[in-house]
Amino acid sequence: MSPSDPASRAGTDPADPADRRSTFGLPAATALVVGSVIGTGVFALPSALAPFGPIALVAFVAVTVGALALALTFGSLSRRVPGSGGPYVYARQAFGEFAGFLTAWSYWITAWAGNAAIAVAWVGYVEVFVDKGHHTAGSIAVALAGLWLPAVVNLTGIRNIGVVQVVTTVLKFVPLLFMATIGLLFMKSGNFGSFNATHGSALSAVSAAAAIALFSYIGLETASVAAGRVRNPRRNVPRATVYGTLACAVIYLLGTLAVFGTVSHSGLLTSTAPFTDAVNNIVGGSWAGDLVAVAAIVSGLGALNGWTLICAEMPMAAARDGLFPAAFTRTTGASRVPAFGIVSSTLLASVLTVVSYTRFTNVFTEIVLLSVLTAVVPYLFSAAAQLFWLLVNGHGALSPRRLVRDVAISGVALAFCYWSIQGSGYQTVYYGLFAILLGVPVYIWRKRGQGEYGEAATPEPTTADTVATRPVEAASPLPHGLTARRARPVRLTTLLRSLALHVRH
Numbered sequence: 001m002s003p004s005d006p007a008s009r010a011g012t013d014p015a016d017p018a019d020r021r022s023t024f025g026l027p028a029a030t031a032l033v034v035g036s037v038i039g040t041g042v043f044a045l046p047s048a049l050a051p052f053g054p055i056a057l058v059a060f061v062a063v064t065v066g067a068l069a070l071a072l073t074f075g076s077l078s079r080r081v082p083g084s085g086g087p088y089v090y091a092r093q094a095f096g097e098f099a100g101f102l103t104a105w106s107y108w109i110t111a112w113a114g115n116a117a118i119a120v121a122w123v124g125y126v127e128v129f130v131d132k133g134h135h136t137a138g139s140i141a142v143a144l145a146g147l148w149l150p151a152v153v154n155l156t157g158i159r160n161i162g163v164v165q166v167v168t169t170v171l172k173f174v175p176l177l178f179m180a181t182i183g184l185l186f187m188k189s190g191n192f193g194s195f196n197a198t199h200g201s202a203l204s205a206v207s208a209a210a211a212i213a214l215f216s217y218i219g220l221e222t223a224s225v226a227a228g229r230v231r232n233p234r235r236n237v238p239r240a241t242v243y244g245t246l247a248c249a250v251i252y253l254l255g256t257l258a259v260f261g262t263v264s265h266s267g268l269l270t271s272t273a274p275f276t277d278a279v280n281n282i283v284g285g286s287w288a289g290d291l292v293a294v295a296a297i298v299s300g301l302g303a304l305n306g307w308t309l310i311c312a313e314m315p316m317a318a319a320r321d322g323l324f325p326a327a328f329t330r331t332t333g334a335s336r337v338p339a340f341g342i343v344s345s346t347l348l349a350s351v352l353t354v355v356s357y358t359r360f361t362n363v364f365t366e367i368v369l370l371s372v373l374t375a376v377v378p379y380l381f382s383a384a385a386q387l388f389w390l391l392v393n394g395h396g397a398l399s400p401r402r403l404v405r406d407v408a409i410s411g412v413a414l415a416f417c418y419w420s421i422q423g424s425g426y427q428t429v430y431y432g433l434f435a436i437l438l439g440v441p442v443y444i445w446r447k448r449g450q451g452e453y454g455e456a457a458t459p460e461p462t463t464a465d466t467v468a469t470r471p472v473e474a475a476s477p478l479p480h481g482l483t484a485r486r487a488r489p490v491r492l493t494t495l496l497r498s499l500a501l502h503v504r505h
Contacts, residue, residue: 025236026235026236026239027166028165028166029223030223030239030243031169032162032223032226032240032306033220033222033223033243033244033245033248034244035305035306036218036219036222036303036307036310037219037303038173038248042176042255042256043121043124043275043296043299043300044274045213045256045274046256046260046271046275048368049256050271051197051198051269052205053193053194054193055198055205055206057253057260058206059206059207059209059210059213060213060252062210063416064253065412066214066413066420067217067245068246068249069412069413070382070383070416071220071241071246072242073382073409073410073413074238074382075237075238075242076238076386076406077090077382077386078233078234079237079238081093082227082237085313085314085318086221086224086225086226086227087221087379087382088107088317088318089317090103090386091378091382093385094384099381100323101443102377102443103377104314104317104323104378106439107225107374107377110371110374110375111307111311111314111345112311112348113349113370113374114307114371115147115311115346116143116147116352116356116367117215117368118146118300118304119143119304120353120367122143122297122301123146124273125297126142126146126297128293136358140354143357144350146300147353148350150164150304151342151343153305153308154312154337155337155343156337157333164301164305165302167302168298168302168305172295172296172302173251174295175291175292176255177251179255179258180258182282183255183259183261186261186282187257187260190264191263191265192261192265193266194265208423210419210420211369211372211420211423212365216248216252217245217248218375219303219306220244221241221382222310223244224237226309255275259275262281262282263281276289276290276292277289279291309342311341311346312338312341312342316338323443324442327340327344328341352367369425370431370435372424372428373429374432374435374436376417376420377436379417386406386410386413387410387411390410394406
């Protein structure tokens with residue numbers, strides 16, 4: 001029985017809602033969002049944004065608005081289309097199998113490439129204590145340890161993943177909350193430097209800074225990706241997504257502002273642990289900064305713990321529909337851990353980390369931009385799927401006020417995605433597009449094995465009698481909760497009546 005067969009999929013679901021060993025509730029789901037969003041990226045972000053100057057804070061505000069629009073969009077989508085897979089399932093329902101595959105492929109790249117970026121930022125805080133000379137070999141060894149420790153935790157079971165996620169989320173909030181409150185009292189205007197340090201146009205500076213700042217919010221959709229492992233997902237997934245994003249937004253904005261105001265601009269440009277430097281400047285000495293470094297290390301492990309699970313959940317959902325290699329459906333243990341996805345994604349992240357340290361000059365920024373671009377593609381498809389559904393079915397399903405609100409939110413999310421792509425830069429778009437299109441041969445390989453060409457073969461010209469007696473081919477299976485729609489011609493009069501109805505309402 002093939003992985004795309006419905007019966008086969010039903011027998012390999014990752015989580016039985018009645019089995020508490022393989023699911024978690026709202027606190028853990030919210031912790032998954034917060035823990036995936038707040039990794040070590042935020043602890044390294046002030047240094048990455050420093051070349052732009054304080055104008056980067058304007059970009060951060062704009063990105064926060066876009067992130068909240070995306071969070072609300074994902075919340076609405078998860079209510080309407082439950083089950084694991086997140087952006088992949090949404091794109092496949094709205095735009096077909098190939099769009100779903102490209103979304104899953106792009107998001108998968110984001111997950112393991114993002115893990116490499118988190119590990120690189122994590123190294124900066126580990127090296128507060130070891131390898132203080134930042135030797136390349138030592139940095140690589142530390143980064144690889146950071147990647148594989150969470151992978152081991154993931155392989156031990158879903159319950160351990162949830163526990164680690166909650167504990168690390170609580171611990172990581174301490175230094176961030178300190179900077180977002182007490183740190184604001186120690187800011188000095190002289191530390192901010194020139195408002196636009198690029199000396200170029202304000203719009204280009206904001207766009208470029210926003211592309212980097214968006215990395216801080218990647219992960220807001222993780223509850224929807226792992227929805228199959230969340231108890232009562234229709235209720236808990238939207239809440240976890242919105243609550244988690246709001247909490248991160250407040251901490252991010254105030255914390256980054258405090259770091260800009262407590263560390264000199266020139267110091268921020270060269271800092272590998274900006275939050276540590278900021279706390280040291282506030283209290284004097286190094287003991288407090290060391291505590292922040294410990295919290296950042298814990299934070300990074302928590303983020304890698306959550307993202308390692310996501311690295312396996314997305315391809316597993318696509319593999320069940322026959323779009324990814326069947327190996328991604330393999331699970332182990334009582335909680336059905338997707339072991340192949342965890343190990344393979346960690347291996348790829350390890351390779352990217354080694355290559356980045358030996359080839360790139362600004363390792364963190366280069367990987368961040370690649371991760372952002374590959375993440376924006378699934379975000380864009382998800383926002384477009386929501387907007388498409390609202391325009392086609394929203395009039396009959398929602399009140400006029402709710403329809404206008406949801407269209408506006410999904411429209412903002414869609415525009416935000418295009419803006420993020422524009423700000424990523426030509427080189428990043430080139431490499432990102434190349435990496436995404438590498439998935440096309442994989443799609444061909446998987447579809448060839450199913451003996452299909454497109455969703456339905458075009459019938460050859462036949463007589464009316466032959467057409468009438470020809471058996472209908474079986475439709476290709478869709479994910480749980482999705483239904484196939486038969487294409488039918490649209491007459492001009494029908495289209496005009498539909499348009500007139502929308503205008504009147």
